[in-house]
Amino acid sequence: MYKIVEAAFLAQDIKKFVIEAPKIAVKRKAGQFVIVRIDERGERIPLTIADSDTGKGTITIIVQGVGKTTKQLNSLESGDAILDVVGPLGMASHIGNFGTTVSIGGGVGTAIAYPTAVALKEAGNYVITINGARSRDLVILEDEMKACSDEAYITTDDGSYGFHGFVTQKLQELIDEGKKLDFVLAIGPIPMMKAVAEVTRPYGIKTVVSLNPIMIDGTGMCGGCRVTVDNETKFACVDGPEFDAHLVDFKNLMDRNRMYQEYEKKALEKFEHECNITKQAIELEKSN
Amino acid sequence: MAEMLSPKERMKIQRQPMPEQPPLERCHNFEEVNYGFTKELAITEAQRCLQCKTPTCIDGCPVNIKIDEFIQLIVDEDFLGAAKKIKEDNALPAICGRVCPQEEQCEAKCIVGKKNEPVAIGRLERFVADIEMAEGVPPAPVTAAKKGKKVAIVGSGPAGLSCAGDLIYMGYDVTVFEALHELGGVLVYGIPEFRLPKEIVRKEIANLEKLGVKFERDAVIGRTTTIDELMQEDGFEAVFVGVGAGLPWFMNIPGENLVGVYSANEWLTRVNLMKAYKFPEFDSPVLDCRGKNVAVIGGGNTAMDAVRTALRLGAENAYIVYRRSEKEMPARIEEVHHAKDEGVQFMILTNPIEMIGDDDGRLTGMKCIKMELGEPDDSGRRRPVAIEGSEFVLDVDIAVVAIGNGSNPLIQQTTPEIDVNRRGNIVVDGNSMRTTKRGVFAGGDIVTGGATVILAMGAGRNAAKAIDEYLTENSDWPEIH
Ligand SMILES: Cc1cc2nc3c(=O)[nH]c(=O)nc-3n(C[C@H](O)[C@H](O)[C@H](O)COP(=O)(O)OP(=O)(O)OC[C@H]3O[C@@H](n4cnc5c(N)ncnc54)[C@H](O)[C@@H]3O)c2cc1C
Ligand SMILES: Cc1cc2nc3c(=O)[nH]c(=O)nc-3n(C[C@H](O)[C@H](O)[C@H](O)COP(=O)(O)OP(=O)(O)OC[C@H]3O[C@@H](n4cnc5c(N)ncnc54)[C@H](O)[C@@H]3O)c2cc1C
Ligand code: SF4
Numbered sequence: 228m229y230k231i232v233e234a235a236f237l238a239q240d241i242k243k244f245v246i247e248a249p250k251i252a253v254k255r256k257a258g259q260f261v262i263v264r265i266d267e268r269g270e271r272i273p274l275t276i277a278d279s280d281t282g283k284g285t286i287t288i289i290v291q292g293v294g295k296t297t298k299q300l301n302s303l304e305s306g307d308a309i310l311d312v313v314g315p316l317g318m319a320s321h322i323g324n325f326g327t328t329v330s331i332g333g334g335v336g337t338a339i340a341y342p343t344a345v346a347l348k349e350a351g352n353y354v355i356t357i358n359g360a361r362s363r364d365l366v367i368l369e370d371e372m373k374a375c376s377d378e379a380y381i382t383t384d385d386g387s388y389g390f391h392g393f394v395t396q397k398l399q400e401l402i403d404e405g406k407k408l409d410f411v412l413a414i415g416p417i418p419m420m421k422a423v424a425e426v427t428r429p430y431g432i433k434t435v436v437s438l439n440p441i442m443i444d445g446t447g448m449c450g451g452c453r454v455t456v457d458n459e460t461k462f463a464c465v466d467g468p469e470f471d472a473h474l475v476d477f478k479n480l481m482d483r484n485r486m487y488q489e490y491e492k493k494a495l496e497k498f499e500h501e502c503n504i505t506k507q508a509i510e511l512e513k514s515n
Numbered sequence: 516m517a518e519m520l521s522p523k524e525r526m527k528i529q530r531q532p533m534p535e536q537p538p539l540e541r542c543h544n545f546e547e548v549n550y551g552f553t554k555e556l557a558i559t560e561a562q563r564c565l566q567c568k569t570p571t572c573i574d575g576c577p578v579n580i581k582i583d584e585f586i587q588l589i590v591d592e593d594f595l596g597a598a599k600k601i602k603e604d605n606a607l608p609a610i611c612g613r614v615c616p617q618e619e620q621c622e623a624k625c626i627v628g629k630k631n632e633p634v635a636i637g638r639l640e641r642f643v644a645d646i647e648m649a650e651g652v653p654p655a656p657v658t659a660a661k662k663g664k665k666v667a668i669v670g671s672g673p674a675g676l677s678c679a680g681d682l683i684y685m686g687y688d689v690t691v692f693e694a695l696h697e698l699g700g701v702l703v704y705g706i707p708e709f710r711l712p713k714e715i716v717r718k719e720i721a722n723l724e725k726l727g728v729k730f731e732r733d734a735v736i737g738r739t740t741t742i743d744e745l746m747q748e749d750g751f752e753a754v755f756v757g758v759g760a761g762l763p764w765f766m767n768i769p770g771e772n773l774v775g776v777y778s779a780n781e782w783l784t785r786v787n788l789m790k791a792y793k794f795p796e797f798d799s800p801v802l803d804c805r806g807k808n809v810a811v812i813g814g815g816n817t818a819m820d821a822v823r824t825a826l827r828l829g830a831e832n833a834y835i836v837y838r839r840s841e842k843e844m845p846a847r848i849e850e851v852h853h854a855k856d857e858g859v860q861f862m863i864l865t866n867p868i869e870m871i872g873d874d875d876g877r878l879t880g881m882k883c884i885k886m887e888l889g890e891p892d893d894s895g896r897r898r899p900v901a902i903e904g905s906e907f908v909l910d911v912d913i914a915v916v917a918i919g920n921g922s923n924p925l926i927q928q929t930t931p932e933i934d935v936n937r938r939g940n941i942v943v944d945g946n947s948m949r950t951t952k953r954g955v956f957a958g959g960d961i962v963t964g965g966a967t968v969i970l971a972m973g974a975g976r977n978a979a980k981a982i983d984e985y986l987t988e989n990s991d992w993p994e995i996h
C-alpha cells in the first residue's frame with residue numbers, strides 16, 4: 228500500500244497527490260511515469276511523476292478526472308492509500324543544452340511538461356513555457372512554470388486569462404517574431420500535439436511529444452501501448468513515452484485510444500451511480 | 516490396499532479417461548476443464564504401471580521424478596506419501612501435472628506406450644498433488660540452520676519460485692522481486708483459469724511465504740532498483756534472474772496496429788490477470804467477443820489458450836490460423852483436442868499477410884495466403900511456402916497474434932555486464948547457471964527462450980544448488996564461453 232500524504236484540487240477535476248514511494252522518489256527522472264492500481268478490482272493506469280522529494284520519500288502526481296479510474300482516484304484524500312504504485316517507468320526525457328527550448332503543456336499535459344521544463348532549465352537552456360487551458364479556472368501550475376522559465380506564457384481558449392487563443396498560435400507568434408527555437412516539447416491532448424508538430428515542421432525545429440496510449444503492465448510485456456512512429460511499431464512504455472513529433476502517426480494513436488470508449492462510459496456510469504447511492508445512504512443516515 | 520496384478524493383467528487395463536466438463540458447457544465458462552481422477556480411477560490407472568526394473572519414463576522427465584516409486588505408493592493407497600516422493604524432485608506437482616507436455620516427456624518414454632497407451636503419469640501426479648493440497652498438508656518445516664546470507668530472486672514465475680523454495684530450505688534469507696502486482700509469472704497472467712486455477716498457484720506461493728520467503732511486488736528490476744543496487748546497497752550476495760520471455764513478437768505486416776489486433780500477452784493478461792471477463796465488476800475491459808469473429812495466429816499453447824479464451828468470451832467464430840500443418844503445431848495434443856471439441860475452427864497452412872481496417876482504424880478483415888510445405892528448415896520442420904495467387908480475406912473483428920515472445924531487454928540494458936546472445940537470451944554456463952556477472956545466476960525462459968514450466972522449474976532448482984555452492988564452498992567465477 229502506498230500512502231497519500233497530501234491531496235488537493237488545483238483546478239476543477241485536476242487534483243495533486245503526494246504519495247509515499249521512497250524507492251521511486253530517489254530513482255525517478257523527468258519524463259518518467261508510474262502505473263497505479265487503486266484497489267483489487269482496479270485497472271492499471273499510467274500517470275507522470277510531476278515531482279519528487281527524496282528527503283521525504285514522496286512523489287507527486289497530478290490527475291485529471293476523465294473517467295472511472297481517474298475520478299475514483301480524485302475522490303481519495305490525504306491518509307488514504309493506493310494499492311499499487313510501480314515505477315519509475317519509461318525512458319527519461321532526453322535532456323541536453325539545446326539553446327532555446329519551448330515546453331508546451333495543454334490542460335493536464337502541463338503537469339507532464341513541468342518536470343521536463345525544470346530539467347531543461349537545469350541543463351542551461353533558455354526556457355520558454357506555454358501553458359494552455361480552456362479558461363482561467365483551469366490553468367494549473369502557473370507559479371511553478373514561471374519559476375523555471377525565462378519566459379512564461381499562458382493561453383486560454385476563451386481569452387479569460389493571458390493570451391487569447393491556442394498554444395499553437397502563441398508558438399507561431401514566437402516563430403514569427405524571429406526567435407530562433409532549437410527544441411520544442413509538447414504535451415497535451417492528441418489534436419494539440421499534432422497541431423504543434425505541424426507548426427514546427429516547416430521550420431525543421433526538433434519537436435518531441437509525450438504519447439499517452441493505453442497501457443497495462445508498463446514494462447514491455449503486453450504490447451498494448453504500441454504506437455506507430457516512422458512507420459515502425461514502438462512500445463511507448465519502454466521506448467517512450469517521448470517520440471519525435473514529426474514522425475508520429477497521430478491518427479493511429481487517436482484510433483487506438485478510442486478502443487474502449489463504450490466500455491469506459493459504462494464503467495463511469497456505474498461508478499457515478501454507486502457514488503450517488505452511497506451519498507444518498509449517508510444523507511439518509513444523517514436525516515434519521 | 517489394491518490387489519497385486521500380474522503384468523499381463525496390468526497390460527489389459529485400458530488408460531483411464533480424464534473426467535472433464537462437457538465441451539459445449541465449458542466453452543461458456545472459465546472453470547477448469549479437467550476434473551481430475553477419482554481415487555478409483557487413480558488406483559486403476561496406477562495399476563497399469565509395470566514397475567519396470569529400469570523405468571525409462573524417468574529419463575523422459577526433465578527433473579527425473581521417481582515415477583515408478585510414486586505410482587507404487589498410489590497402488591498402496593499412500594497418496595500423501597506419493598506426493599512427498601514427487602516433491603523430492605518437483606516443487607510444483609499440482610501445476611506440472613496439469614500443464615506439462617507429458618505426451619512428449621515422461622509418457623513418451625513409458626514402456627506400456629509401445630503396445631498400448633502409456634501410463635497417465637501426469638494425471639496421477641496431479642491427482643496426488645491435489646489430495647495433498649485439499650488436505651492442507653503444511654510444507655515441511657525448514658530445519659537447516661540460518662546461513663545469514665541474502666539472495667535475491669528476480670521474477671516470480673516457476674523458475675523464481677522453485678529457486679526460492681530450495682534456497683529457503685537451505686537456510687538462506689530469500690526475497691523475490693516481481694514487476695507485476697500478482698505473483699506467479701505466466702502461471703497467473705498467461706495460462707488461463709480453465710487450464711490452471713489460480714487458486715493452486717496462490718496456495719503454492721502462500722506456502723513459500725509461510726516458510727519465510729519474502730515477496731516484493733511492484734518491483735521492476737532495472738527500473739525501481741537495479742541488480743547492482745541489490746548487490747552493492749541492499750546486501751544481496753547472489754541474485755537469480757528468472758524474468759521469463761515476456762516481449763511479444765508481431766508479424767510486421769501492414770495494419771498490425773489497428774484497433775482489434777492484440778498480442779496474446781495483452782489478450783491473456785487482460786482476461787487472466789486483470790479479470791476483464793468480469794468487466795465492469797473489474798475495471799479493465801477487453802473487446803466484447805459476442806457475435807464476433809476472432810482469429811488467433813499461431814499454433815502453440817499460447818495460441819490455444821488465446822482462442823479458447825475467445826470462445827469463452829462468446830466469439831461466434833474462433834479460428835486458429837497457422838502457417839504449417841497440424842502435425843507441426845507446438846501445442847500440447849490435449850489442448851488441440853480440447854480446442855476442437857469446444858468448436859475452434861482450424862485454418863492450417865494459412866498465413867496472414869495484411870490486416871484490413873475501416874476509416875476508424877478498426878480491424879475488419881485479415882488478408883491471408885495459402886501455404887504448402889516445402890523442404891525442412893533449421894528447426895527440422897518443413898518450411899511453409901506461399902502458394903501464389905491463393906490470397907483471400909477472412910472476415911474478422913479481433914485478431915490475436917500468438918507467434919511467440921522474445922526476451923525483455925530491461926535487465927540487460929541496466930546491467931550490461933550480463934551477456935546476452937543474438938536473440939537477447941542471457942548466456943549462462945550450462946551446469947552452474949552462472950551468468951557473466953559475478954554472483955548473478957539465471958534460468959528459465961530468459962535463458963532458453965519460451966519453453967516449459969517444468970524446464971523453468973528445473974532450472975530454478977539447479978540454480979539454487981549452484982548458488983549454495985557459490986556462497987558456501989567455491990566462489991570462483993570462471994569465464995563463460
Ligand atoms: C505515459 C502516460 C502518462 C500519463 N500521465 C498522466 C498524468 O500525469 N495525469 C493525468 O491526468 N493523466 C495522465 N495520463 C493519462 C491517464 O493515464 C488516463 O487519463 C487514464 O488512464 C484514464 O483512465 P480513466 O479510467 O479515468 O478513464 P477512461 O474513461 O477509462 O479513459 C479515458 C481515456 O484515457 C485513455 N485510457 C484509458 N485507459 C488507459 C490506460 N490503462 N492507460 C492509458 N490510457 C488510458 C483512453 O484514451 C481513454 O479514452 C498519462 C498517460 C500515459 C500513457
Ligand atoms: C499462454 C501460455 C501458455 C503456456 N502453456 C504452457 C503449458 O501448457 N505447459 C508448459 O509447460 N508451458 C507452458 N507455457 C510456457 C511456460 O509458462 C513458461 O515456459 C514458464 O512460465 C517460464 O517460467 P519462467 O519462470 O522462466 O518465467 P515466467 O513465468 O515468464 O515468469 C517471469 C516473471 O518475471 C517477472 N519479471 C519480468 N521482468 C522483470 C523485472 N525486470 N523485474 C522483476 N520481475 C520481472 C514477470 O512479470 C514474470 O512474473 C505457456 C506459456 C504461455 C505464455
Ligand atoms: S514433471 Fe512433467 S515430465 Fe516429469 S513426471 Fe511430471 S508430468 Fe511427467
Ligand code: SF4
Binds near residue numbers: 566582625627
Ligand atoms: S515406464 Fe511406464 S510402466 Fe515402466 S515404470 Fe515407468 S510408468 Fe511404469
Ligand code: FES
Binds near residue numbers: 444445448
Ligand atoms: S504497457 Fe504493456 S508493453 Fe507497454
